[in-house]
Amino acid sequence: MTTDTQVAQAPGSLLGRARKGVLWVSVVVYGSKVLNVATTLILARILAPEDYGLLAAASVVVAALVVFTDMGLGTAIVQSKADRQRMASTAFFLMPAIGLLLYLVAFASAGTLADLLNSPRSENLIRVVSLSLLLGSFATVPAALLEKDMAYKRKAIPDLVPTFVYIAVTLVLATAFDAGPYSLAIGSVSSTVAAVVLVWAVSSWRPSWCFDWAIAKQLVSFGKHVLGGGVIIYVTTNMDNIFVSRVEGPAALGLYGLAYSLANLPATHIADVIGRVLLPSFVQMNDDLARLRRNYVRSLKLITLVVSPVVAGLAATSPVLVPVLLGPKWEPMVPALALLLVFGGIRSVAGSTGSLLLAVGRPGVIFVTGLTGLALQAIALPVFLLVLDMGVTGAGLAVALASLVNSALIMAVVQRMLHFSGRRTLALGTRRLLPAALMGGVVWGVGTALPVALPTLLLQVVLGAALYVGFLVLINGRAPIDEARALTGR
Structure with a gap:
């Protein structure tokens, strides 16, 4: 039977185990x-x-x-x-x-x-x-x-x-x-x-x-903060479904639900690959602030490198992708899908940051910062759905705005906790996100100029991949590629 001690003494560096x-x-x-x-x-x-x-x-x-x-x-x-x-x-x-x-x-x-x-x-x-x-x-x-x-x-x-x-x-x-x-x-x-x-x-x-009642109390004591954060996350991620279902009915909820599900594939689930590994890794280095900060920055660079082109590319191709692959009956969800994709990318960074906060014993931060995003969503949803009657698109916009605010708050807390330079962080983030934004603009323009058909979609995908690599190297040099190789051990 494997013990914690045996795991701690397992051969290979922590970084090597994290790579695997x-x-x-x-x-x-x-x-x-x-x-x-x-x-x-x-x-x-x-x-x-x-x-x-x-x-x-x-x-x-x-x-x-x-x-x-x-x-x-x-x-x-x-x-x-x-x-x-x-x-x-x-x-x-x-x-x-x-x-x-x-x-x-x-x-x-x-x-x-x-x-x-x-x-x-x-x-x-x-x-x-x-x-x-x-x-x-x-x-x-x-x-x-x-x-x-x-x-x-x-x-x-x-x-x-x-x-x-x-x-x-x-x-x-x-x-x-x-x-x-x-x-x-x-x-x-x-x-x-x-x-x-x-x-x-x-x-x-x-x-x-x-x-063991003592251990049960310890687990529940830690878990209650995670539970609190989970409640906030549930309400935040399901309040939109409740509003759409109540106001627009099951068919609209089906459109919105599929848009939300597809939007989370490139954002939440790509970041989840890294985030799931980061939690046990960060737990084992949470006493070394410099090491923790260094590896956290590395993880953010990798997430941005992978998530941003996928998010921008899917958002730009969605007007062609949805009718071609899903069928015309799903076209009303395109605007909501594009909104959720763009801001889902931002949310994915905050999601990986949650692993850091849990590892250093600060789960309460997730709970507290989530309250502001929840409050904003609670205000925006009735405005966009009931007052402005924006339907599925309004729900997507409300969630996008709330996610943006919540992510900004979490990043501000981590920045103070790890003593980041705000100006340097903003400059680095801009350089890493700009290639994806430029690529998305060009790809979207191509889609609007050509017929909605499978050849157009294939052209957008190939063009987007080539443009992203080109813009990335042009703006950042070889640094992102070298960092990716270092993290993957290649």
Whole structure:
């Protein structure tokens, strides 16, 4: 059985282990996302926007309960330095009890909650999807321990294989049985079952019959700040869904929900590859401020290098990409998709910064800074949806503005904490983002001048890649390329 001491003494530098972690997390995240995108493209032509909207309404309810299912204990396990076996066993016995309680709450209140969302057809979908609350609780502890040990190679199987299960079940139900939104719901639950089985198969840890109240209090004490931040994140990321569902109905929610999901692929999930590895890495260097600052800056440079061209490129091509790949029925979501993509890129930087704050024991900062963004979103959503009647586009604009403010606040806190030079940071950020902005402008112009067709989209992609590399080297020299090679060990 692997112990924390053995992990700490594992051969190879921390940077080397982090590089391997990035590689394996990349395999999982990129592999699953590529598969999910392909599935989305197929399902978008089979299912109607309303089908996605019905599931999105159910997901609003389940997402609220998921925050309380974990209660921040997964992150607390990664951060905790208590006795491994007693700590993990204590957390293990907490999780299923919480999951069962929350599932019963979801089952009993499904009808009322569906009516509140102006989506009564989502009632039974809530009951189906909520099964993941109970089932997933059994995987939290072994998955967190694998992440704590930076054992991403072993974790790749339970992280990636469930995606195949989801795709297979969803496509069969949607095409062969015409199950509509239930194909998405049952596919999601099936993937959760696969994930639970596989994470236990690859984990060498097994619980002991012990429960330490002192350790439980420590975990909950740390987790309550993560939980508080999770509540803020939930409200911030679902308030828009609630407003769209109540004001515009399930079909509009389907358009907005798919736009939001696609917008988060290049931003949140690319940054998540690095952020998931950064947390345990930062935990092990949080006593060395200079080293922490140096590696944090490196991570931001890498995130910007990867995220900015993808975000700018997708935003610029969205007027062509959506009708060509998804079909004309999805065209109303294009403006919202472009807004969410651009500001999602900014949000991804703040997301990786969250790993730093958790590692240094400052989870409360995430909670406090999130309040301002939440308040702004609460003001902007009714203005854009009710007063200005901007529909799906208004919801995207409200979320974009709130994300921008929240990201700026988090970065300001980190800047003071790590003693950054504000002028130097702004200059560096401008040089790194300008190539993507210039590339996006040219690519968008090409799209408006040519017919909306697959050849135009392919031309935009090839042209965008060439322009970004050219602008990057022209403005920054070879520095970004050398930094990327240093981080990847090449």
